[in-house]
Amino acid sequence: MTKAKRKRLIYNLITFGLVIAAFLILQNMIATKSISRSLKGQLVPICSWIVMAVSLNLVIGFSGELSLGHAGFMSIGAYTGAIVSGWLLAAFDMQDTTLRLVLAIVAGGILAGIFGVLIGIPVLRLRGDYLAIVTLAFGEIIRNLVNVLYVGTADGKLQFSFLNKNLPENVTMLVDGAKGAVKIKPISTFTVGFVLIIITLIVVLNLVNSRAGRAIQATRDNRIAAESMGVSVTRYKMMAFVTAAVLAGMAGALYGLNSSTVVPTQFTFNQSINVLVFVVLGGLGNVLGSIISATFLTVLPEVLREFADYRMLVYAVVLILVMIFTNNPTTRAIANRLFAPIKNLFHGKHKESVGGGDAK
């Protein structure tokens, strides 16, 4: 086993180990009822945000493309999940909530993946900031489209209508335009969320460490060099983009089926930005970093609830300061000197996967 391989193995083991340990501790806390109510309610959203962050990291950190429309895929997943779950209940009277949840998540992932391919074909031909703005545009289009979508079930059949509520009298509404997906039976569980995280980690870490993953990172580091070595840039960028879209769709379905309503305004541009912040603060190309920052930044606003009026203000200030301190050459030199002893302890552990750093 080469040194690089061993390091990667240790990094992966730490990542999986931490996630599993956190799950076991939290399960134990739930069993002994020593968990606070607000944190318990946050568990499923945290799982969704972790999956969102890790999947976006695949696009930004590993394939080096800035995507600002990740919430669009989440929205597709959430709506698909709500529709599929409602339809399965109405048409087949499926009472097994776990099975329904799993089917809804799979459907959400598949539909988001289809959209990922459709969007990816035109988008991935563009570069840099142009790609960013087109993904942003895509997210806004999705939000606009679901705003005028009406879906209902009647006699076990799905009825769709677009732009105006053109549905028969006897339907039970599943998606009601600007009101969003209504009367969802919340069926998401923490265990399924945990399994989804593990699946995401297996997919992403294996992809990244495979031949295709090396090709993806090569296109990030130097597109021209990769292309002249025979790497098909579009194909590998597409692979990363669609994988991320599928995972985001699954996260969306999990997230949507955790509450009784899903509204289009939940998945705005700001939500995409939030996920981007998770990824950047966690470190580009650092999967464990994404998991930690997604967890931390989802819990933080809840902890700061007593400072309700100031929490977003504090969040903004902290965000700016962290970015300046970690990116300014002067402050970085000071920090490096201060943390040198600690760094030596972990020396080189993350080097391999952190890589690049520039989104371009």
Added chain:
Amino acid sequence: MIFLDNLINGLSLGSIYAIIALGYTMVYGIAKMLNFAHGDVIMVGAYIAFCGLQYWGIPPVFAFLLAMVVCTLLGITIEGLAYRPLRQATSLAVLITAIGMSYLLQNIALMIWGANPKSFPTTFINGASLHLGKINISSATLITILVSIVIMVLLTLFTSKTKLGKAMRCVSEDRGAAELMGINVNRTISLTFAIGSALAAIAGILLCSSYPILQPTTGSMPGIKAFTAAVFGGIGSIPGAMLGGVLLGIIEIFGKAYISTELGDAIVFAVLIIVLLFKPAGLLGKPMREKV
């Protein structure tokens, strides 16, 4: 006549987008960064003008000048405090900082002025409206279009004739070479932010004169659309931003009038995607040349 009415409304909205897009495109051209906080500077400008008119009762002209001065200072401060330390950093780090700045401005506005929407006083321009045959042009529309034409002419003259304007174009073309020629790069970037922010204040006032609802998030959507307009016209190009802004405004109004009100935004963004497919550098952008 509805067609002409829509066209004029589109021109008016488009002129506002164009003024905002100018701020985006100049900053992008010179500092190579997407200044996401630009939309929120618009909001601050509108609030200052609102306070001047509503609370302090100063004459409209002075209220607008005050808004421009405050926004100019705000723009310079933001650049100096948040963006200057990151001059050497990756574009993504600067982008996140700009997003943080956008949240910061919105939340400060939320603390000062509260979340309740304020209705912007429009009495100062509710004077005569122009009647041309059957077409009725409100004075707000007229002023918006006139102001934006004046701004575009002045800005074009400034960048092509004056020394400072030429310095700006130099820095945006090649920062290193400009520095070697004795141009103070930091000061030029500050100047760009100052001009962009002053324009944002004007845009904020014009926007709220036509759509008089003012709240801390007022600037976000016009900001995103103006940014789209800048990309549409070719980001970094000043004529491109003007053209992109005006076209985007017209497309939005026509989309809303003839296709669907709810899908107005979706149509705008769909057109953007289609244009970028055929002209990947925007309408007037220079195609990127690659050196191996």
